[in-house]
Amino acid sequence: xxxxxxxxxxxxxxxxxxxxxxxxxxxxxxxxxRRRFDAASExxxxxxxxxxxxxxxxxxxxxxxxxxxxxxxxIAAADVLATLRPELIQSIKAAAGLSLGEYTxxxxxxxxKFEDAVRVVQRxxxxxxxxxxxxxSGMASVVGxxxxxxxxxxxxxxxxxxxxxxxxxLCPGNIAxxxxxxxxxxxxxxxxxxxxxxxxxxxxxxxFHTSLMQSAVEKLAEALDQIEITDMRIPVYSNVDGKPHTKxxxxxxxxxxxxxxxxxxxxxxxxxxxxxxxxxxxxxxxKILQGTLKRIKRKTxxxxxxxx
Numbered sequence: 647x648x649x650x651x652x653x654x655x656x657x658x659x660x661x662x663x664x665x666x667x668x669x670x671x672x673x674x675x676x677x678x679x680r681r682r683f684d685a686a687s688e689x690x691x692x693x694x695x696x697x698x699x700x701x702x703x704x705x706x707x708x709x710x711x712x713x714x715x716x717x718x719x720x721i722a723a724a725d726v727l728a729t730l731r732p733e734l735i736q737s738i739k740a741a742a743g744l745s746l747g748e749y750t751x752x753x754x755x756x757x758x759k760f761e762d763a764v765r766v767v768q769r770x771x772x773x774x775x776x777x778x779x780x781x782x783s784g785m786a787s788v789v790g791x792x793x794x795x796x797x798x799x800x801x802x803x804x805x806x807x808x809x810x811x812x813x814x815x816l817c818p819g820n821i822a823x824x825x826x827x828x829x830x831x832x833x834x835x836x837x838x839x840x841x842x843x844x845x846x847x848x849x850x851x852x853x854f855h856t857s858l859m860q861s862a863v864e865k866l867a868e869a870l871d872q873i874e875i876t877d878m879r880i881p882v883y884s885n886v887d888g889k890p891h892t893k894x895x896x897x898x899x900x901x902x903x904x905x906x907x908x909x910x911x912x913x914x915x916x917x918x919x920x921x922x923x924x925x926x927x928x929x930x931x932x933k934i935l936q937g938t939l940k941r942i943k944r945k946t947x948x949x950x951x952x953x954x
Contacts, residue, residue: 648949649734649925649926649927649947649948649949650925650947651924651925651947652737652924653737653739653922653923653924654734654737654738654739654923654924654925654926654927655738655739655740655741655742655918655923655925655926655927656724656738656740656741656742656751656754656926656927656928656929657741657742657743657744657747657751657926657927657928657929657935658720658741658742658743658744658747658748658750658751658754658928658929658930658935659716659720659743659744659747659928659930659931659932659934659935660716660743660744660745660746660747660748661709661712661713661716661745661746661850661854662848662849662850662934663716663930663931663932663934664706664707664712664715664716664931664932665703665931665932666698666699666700666701666702666703666706667698667699668698668715668716668719668930668931668932668952668953669683669695669698669699669715669718669719669722669931669952670698670699671952671953671954672719672722672723672726672952672954673695673699673722675726675954676725676726676729678722678725678726678729679722679723679725679726680695682718682721682722682725682760683695683698683718683722685760685761685764686714686718686760686761686764689761689764689765689768690714690764690768694714694715694718697711697715698715698718698719707849708775708851709771709772709774709775709778709850709851709852710768710771710772710775711771712771713746713767713768713770713771713774714764714767714768714771716746716747716750716930716931717746717749717750717753717763717764717767718764719930719931719952720743720747720750720754720929720930720952721750721753721754721760721763722952723929723930723931723951723952724750724754724929726951727927727929727951734927738880738927739880739881739922739923740880740881740882740883740890740918740921740923741754741755741880741881741882741883742882742883742885742914742915742918743882743885744814744816744885744909744911744934744935745814745854745855745885745904745909746767746770747930748882748884748885748901748904749763749766749767749770749901750763750929750930751882752875752878752882752897752901754929755878755879755880755881755882755892756876756878756879757875757876757877757878757882757894757897758873758874758875758876759873759874762873762874763873765869765872765873766866766869766870766873769865769866769868769869770862770866770869770905772865773861773862773865773866773869773905774851774852774854774859774862774905775851775852776861776862776865777852777858777859777860777861777862778851778852778853778858779851779852780858780861781826781852781858782826782827782828783809783824783825783826783827783852783853783856783858784824784825784827784830784847784848784850784851784852784853785813785814785822785823785824785830785847785848785850785852785853785854786822786823786830786833786845786846786847786848787814787816787820787821787822787823787845787846787848788820788821788822788823788833788837788842788845789819789820789842789843789844789845789846790819790841790842790843790844791819791821791837791840791841791842792818792819793812793815793821795840795841795842796812796821796823796837797811797812798840799823799833799836799837799840799842800812800823800825800829800833802836803829803830803832803833803836804825804826804829805828805829808825808826808828808829809824809825809826809829809853809856809857809858810823810824810825810826810829810830810833811823811824811825811856811908812824812908813853813854813855813856813908813909814855814908814909814911815908815909815910815911815912815913816909816911816912816938816941817911817912817915817937817938817939817941817942818912818941818942819843819941820938820941822848824853824854824855824856824858825853825856825858826853826858830847833845854905855904855905855906855907855908855909856906857906859905859906860906862905863902863903863905863906866901866902866905867902870898870901870902875894875897875898876894877892877893877894878891878892878894878897879892880892882897883914883915883917883918884897884900884904884914885900885904885907885909885910885911885914886900886903886904886907886910887900887910888910888913888914888916888917889917890917890918890921911938912938912942915938915939915942916942919943919946924947925946925947925948926939926946926947926948927948927949927950927951928948928949928950928951928952929950929951929952930952931952931953932950932953933950936948936949936950
């Protein structure tokens, strides 16, 4: 189904959407996509296309590799869409991205040059991986509970000196928690008793969007200071506050804070709808964000592009 609305928004996925083979169809069919991969490889210092197309999955899943890979696939998908359906891309009124995907959204909206964004995303992935290596930590999705109950589960599972908090507020009934692995290990029986359908461990390196990522903030701020960030042509809805932003100074601060703040994804999507966005296209790989949209407002017009 082709997206046919007057005021569409574009969404970009974050870590967790990655899969070996992503971007391959785009590059085989469209030279513009391949050029993005080649340009990114020059910046990164390794063959990004080979990693995305052939893996191994163990390497692609590492934060320092996964984040640049997802960023480039998202931008490449948007490039191809601009060629195939220029009227759709020209009509897009707003953008958002889940965690790492917010950088893709900012680049799409004109806030960063592509090569600069690749450098920053690489630094972000490295800094978050380094922070993750300090202590055993991770994330898990709690399915079937509201925020109040998820908070209560975290409070019960967390012991003194541990971090455990709701971190990704994705959609009704799907909230990711983040913190020390020792605390996450206690969650499943507590969540089940509270009525959760299931608890799913996420394939991420550490406790993203918590205070355990604080050491990454300074490194990320330094990386952002080294590039030019400009005002954006369309608003990007921030994970930190769920609000639209176009000013370079605002988005720069929010991107620095994002790694230690919860991701307000449901709030962002609802605000986009309240502001007049009638439907969405998910550019990149996977269908995770389309899944969240169905839980937020089931009949929302949506489609994905990037996997063929």
